Amino acid sequence: MSVYCLSQDAGRLVALLSNSATEEQFVARFVSRKYGSASEGRRLLEWAIQSELVQFDGPNVQPAVFTEAYSSWRSQRGMLADETRTRLFGQAIAAQCKPGTVAIDVGAGSGILSLFAARAGARKVYALELTSMIEDATQIASDNGFSDRITFIKGDATKFSAPEPVDLIFSEWAGMYLIDEYRHFDAFCQVRDRYLKPSGIALPGSASIYIAPIDNSQLYTERGFGFWKKPVHGFDFSVAESRQLAAPRRIIVEARPSSLLGEYKLRSFDCKTDQSSEFFFETEFVHRFEADGACHGFIGYFDLELAPGIVINTSPYSKLTHWQQSYLPIEEIFATAGDELHVKVKTYVDPLFASAMMELTVSVIGSGERAPRTYLYPIDNSYS
Structure with a gap:
């Protein structure tokens, strides 16, 4: 087991441990996701047991405490x-x-x-x-x-x-892009539904999740796929770009407000009545380019209404919090004034890793027409 593999994907590996009922099931899933060989998967499992992330109950593995990071x-x-x-x-x-x-x-x-x-x-x-x-x-x-x-x-x-x-x-219970820690919100909902009086108060009272297309070539080059567009120390690394495009990652950044092209609310949640299943939805939006420009991905953020008039806003326009913003990189798109950026959004739980996923299908209609391309991002405890 390489330290590099573990450090880059620790959050997803812990999620995999959490949702594997037996040693063999974990090893099979570990190999299927190309994290390494079966022997490496077994060594990782042995380490997890020694570190008390999981424990055996007869032949079965008990769920890992994915919140142990806290x-x-x-x-x-x-x-x-x-x-x-x-x-x-x-x-x-x-x-x-x-x-x-x-x-x-x-x-x-x-x-x-x-x-x-x-x-x-x-x-x-x-x-x-x-x-x-x-x-x-x-x-x-x-x-x-x-x-x-x-x-x-x-x-x-x-x-x-x-x-x-x-x-x-x-x-x-809010994750870096709100829905990351849906299991924490699910626990909140279960306790709420059993013990909160009908006249009782849930805090936060509500939450909303947003997304914004951005034009930011600097961010695209420094943290997105643009890094691979030029030779790296004189060598062609374009294969790395294709690999990362096939498996994009959410990146935590401090977004520049001036780079946002618009703001779109994806969904709002009532924390007194909604269930964690509401975190998983499908929606879409259209952004019209008012001038010639580019799109280098999307910035995600959210707000929490804790009580009437008391709101935490993680938007780039607000004071920076530890949540910062989530950068969802895509391949650079050039557009002319009047072009329309069509984005379909789908969030769901990865059935293998039990992590939240966000799927974006992006296309352009107009003179800079671009066929739909789908990007799939883990929205979990691991991020770049």
Whole structure:
């Protein structure tokens, strides 16, 4: 097993571990996806067991804890240091949490959201956390005088039995392009449907996902397929471009607002009533070029309405957050004024890896006509 293979695709490999019932099933899937040989797949599985990503129960492999990445303070610090994210969640919880409120925090992590609720007067917060981070979160609550009002419970949130219905359920389940962590949102929905009072509040209350075509030759050259258009140190690497075009990846970037050609809302979600299945949909949009130009891919972002009037917006036009934006590169398209860019969007769960996927079928109608071409991007915990 090469370190390169593991580091480049760790998120998808962990997802593969999570959804393989037996050792042989994992190895077969590992080989089918051309990650390596069967012997390399077995060595990876042995490493995963030793690292406690998975465990055996008789002949079967128990699901991996794909969220274990969040058990490190490196990850938690990055989220805590996102001033916009943390401040607005704190404001929203303070607005929705009244003295006497009973709440559930799904995926508590460091416990920061539970601390906000306790500080706002919650009578009881059930903080559910799957990873070993719960140990430090419990200590932090105690150090801050809230151990009597925050009860930390380690384990799968979907198996949690609440002793009472709750007034408020909150969670920060948004992935880098919102739908990445659909399993976290699914856990949120299951707990919400079982224990939130009919008059209760879900936080966030709603979310929307957006996409924008971009004209940015610099980004295309530095992070997209344009890198391969010129000789690399004097050598022809065009085969690398064809390989990457066949298996494009989502890239996390800080997008330049001036490069956006337009903005298109793909879907909105009601976090009090919708299920995780709503994250998977088909839609389409048409962008008309107002002037001669080019398209070098798409920028994806989202917003979260945490409470009325309190919104986190990850658009390039807003203050940068740790989510940044998602760059979905395509082959460079040149267009003239009046040409139409037609984009069909489909999101679904990869049946092999159980990761979220976004499929874009892109064509141009007009003088710069371009036949439809389909790009398939994993929208999961691995990104370039």
